[in-house]
Amino acid sequence: MTITGKIYGINGPVIYVKGDPGFKMSEMVYVGKDRLVGEVIALSRSQTIIQVYEETTGLKPGEEVIGSGDAISVTLAPGIIGNIFDGVQRPLSEIARHSGAFIDRGISVESLDSEKKWPTHMTVKDGDAVTGGTVIATVPETHALEHRIMIPPNLSGTIKNVVPDGDYTIHQVIATLTDYSGHEIPLTMVQHWPIRVPRPTRQRFPSDRPLITGQRILDTLFPIAKGGTAAVPGGFGTGKTMTQHQIAKWCDADLIIYIGCGERGNEMTQVLEDFSKLKDPRTGNSLMERTTLIANTSNMPVAAREASIYTGLTLAEYYRDMGYHVAIMADSTSRWAEALRELSGRLEEMPAEEGFPAYLASRLSAFYERAGFMETLNGMEGSVTIIGAVSPQGGDFSEPVTQNTKRFVRCFWGLDKSLAYARHFPAIHWLTSYSEYVRDLTPWYETHVGRDFIPCRTRILALLTKESELNEIVKLIGSDVLPDDQKLVLEIARVIRLGFLQQNAYHPSDTYVPLAKQLKMMETILYLYDKCEALIGLNMPMSLLREDRIFEEIISIKYNVGNDELDKFNEYHDNIDAFYQRLMDENA
Structure with a gap:
């Protein structure tokens, strides 16, 4: 039996229905002669409140509200990937075909293409026992993803009448499930699931x-x-x-x-x-x-x-x-x-x-x-x-x-x-x-990238934090009065910011960087810092270190070393060693 009610108040997207017609909480309803999609959001003996998912202009008191009997749900089947939907899973391409560039009020289109035939490979046979989540068929939805047709989470039983492999639409019956009470349930590729209810897991x-x-x-x-x-x-x-x-x-x-x-x-x-x-x-x-x-x-x-x-x-x-x-x-x-x-x-x-x-x-x-x-x-x-x-x-x-x-x-x-x-x-x-997540992910990084990854990360963050503290001093008294070891921190932090943190989304080698290269970049920057720190410890002024191009060289690693050219990092380590030795020889 279809449950209906009458509108007696409208406030923007909120509709009031007098009394309690018998709608359920979160039930999907159709409002007015245009059958606008709505959802029941509050119930009391005196009134039912509905939020409408479409423009309510033109609605008037006295128009009918029809219940669907189900909650707002999505249709789950092959055809979701590559699609563009509105907020209630109506495909915009279909809407455009029916009503042009603007969405007509009350437009009703199927969420997924019900006429397209999908090449289906059945993975169960007659007599198999299945439970919720069991994969009964696979469909190549796109080149990248295989769609796995599953038993709905709330069903279990025995499979029979399994169709042979072939091309089927999403609504064709591909098997029959006999549940443990003897009921026969036809199975298609389609599931419906209420959007506000999380799907169950083990x-x-x-x-x-x-x-x-x-x-x-x-x-x-x-x-x-x-x-x-x-x-x-x-x-x-x-x-x-x-x-x-x-x-x-x-x-x-x-x-x-x-x-x-x-x-x-x-x-x-x-x-x-x-x-x-x-x-x-x-x-x-x-x-x-x-x-x-x-x-x-x-x-x-x-x-x-x-x-x-x-x-x-x-x-x-x-x-x-x-x-x-x-x-x-x-x-x-x-x-x-x-x-x-x-x-x-x-x-x-x-x-x-x-x-x-x-x-x-x-x-x-x-x-x-x-x-x-x-x-x-x-x-x-x-x-x-x-x-x-x-x-x-x-x-x-x-x-x-x-x-x-x-x-x-x-x-x-x-x-x-x-x-x-x-x-x-x-x-x-x-x-x-x-x-x-850093602590939880540390074992993974140590196993798959290298034991030095997290220690390098810690040192990089410490240098950036130190730079922030020093910048507060620089704002007050200028950078000239800082000791050379602190000037070095500012310089290395600049290298980290420009050479490591800043990334060019349009450069082929820099738009995506694998973890192995990220570790090598951190190691190289910190190796330069350690060598420079040793030179500063020998009373060499920071101004002398800055005269060399080594800092700019390290910044340019992100562009000059390809993602599959990790051997090149050895050259940069050699360049840093040569820079260190040159300064040692000149100031011996």
């Missing part, structure tokens, strides 16, 4: 291996683990989106889900165009072959912005359950928090700090807690890593969204306006950023 693993990004400041100084969480806060123009683009292109995740949440429409258009042109460095094909984009721009309805985050998360968890490592780029969680604030205001809830709702912290924690490195129901390993951009107004990191985000993430990459304006990319400041 167990959570500790964060013991890094997500390698090829960005030196991230991999070396502030690493993130697979299944970890990171925040990228920064004011306007500091490079949040650019940083996420670089990570999306180069990180060693199997799949990227990019959620454009409340960003400017023209910026999102640029993201969509850029991603479609980018080449995947792993396969040489388009990066879209392992990317899904969810676009919900600032001019789209505010309620759908709030849902888009959960839509992206659920898609990520689905691919994690297949045994893949998924990285989510959420750009930006501040716009999502602003959507919460607007809806909270419409509902006349008591505001907390800066007008945000009192439940802001719990919503942020629930979002980031869905990250993790898991053992899936089918015994495979998969992870969801969440990297959320934060856009504090005026670059003020003390505002509520940034402060609450810091409570729930273990990696904080603080973008600095002065670095960005000085064209220092990535503009991540080494003094305001931190990573709590």
Whole structure:
């Protein structure tokens, strides 16, 4: 029986229905004659409150609200990768075909192509016992990723009527499941899953291996683990989106889900165009072959912005359950928090700090807690890593969204306006950023990169911290009065900043740097420091050391040594030895 109610009040995207028609909490409903998509967000005997994911202009009291009987869900099947969806998983390409450049209100299109036939290889046979998560078939979704058709998490039983290998649509029955109570359930490639409910797993693993990004400041100084969480806060123009683009292109995740949440429409258009042109460095094909984009721009309805985050998360968890490592780029969680604030205001809830709702912290924690490195129901390993951009107004990191985000993430990459304006990319400041994963990842670095990696990192950070302390003195009394050993610290810190931390996204050798080269670069810089320190200890003035080109030579390593030319580092060590010996001979 279809449950219906009548609208008696409208406040922007918030609709009020008189009494209790019998809707369930979080149920998806269709509002008005245009059948606008909405969700039940509050229930009482006197009224039902619904948030509508589309523009409510033209709605009037008395129009009908029809319940669907199900929660807001996403459709999970082959065809997700390479697609571009809005906040409630409607494909923008299909919408454009039906209604042009703008999304018509109440437009109803299927989330995935139901007519396309996929080459399907069955991995089970009649009589096999299966449980939730068991892979029953595989489909080559793209050149980069194989889609694994799984039993829904809440089902188990015995398989029969398995179809032969061949081409099938996502809605064709490929097997029948007889559950333990004797019911027969037809199985297709499609699953539906409510976006606000985390998908189940068997167990959570500790964060013991890094997500390698090829960005030196991230991999070396502030690493993130697979299944970890990171925040990228920064004011306007500091490079949040650019940083996420670089990570999306180069990180060693199997799949990227990019959620454009409340960003400017023209910026999102640029993201969509850029991603479609980018080449995947792993396969040489388009990066879209392992990317899904969810676009919900600032001019789209505010309620759908709030849902888009959960839509992206659920898609990520689905691919994690297949045994893949998924990285989510959420750009930006501040716009999502602003959507919460607007809806909270419409509902006349008591505001907390800066007008945000009192439940802001719990919503942020629930979002980031869905990250993790898991053992899936089918015994495979998969992870969801969440990297959320934060856009504090005026670059003020003390505002509520940034402060609450810091409570729930273990990696904080603080973008600095002065670095960005000085064209220092990535503009991540080494003094305001931190990573709590370093201790967990140390055994991995020692095993896979070298035992010197973490000690070198520690020394590099110590030199940068010392430089900051010395700069405070320099501001007061100038650099001339510093002793030579402190002048050397300033010079080596300059080499670290320009030669190691600063990275050129457009240079073939510098846009991505493997960990082995990162270690060699650190060792070379510290070897130069040790030799110079020995010379200073012999009372040689810093001005004499600066006359040599050796410091500029070491800065240029990032361009002059290719990622597969690590033997060249021996030449730089020889050059440093020659520089040391030359000065020793001249001043003997």
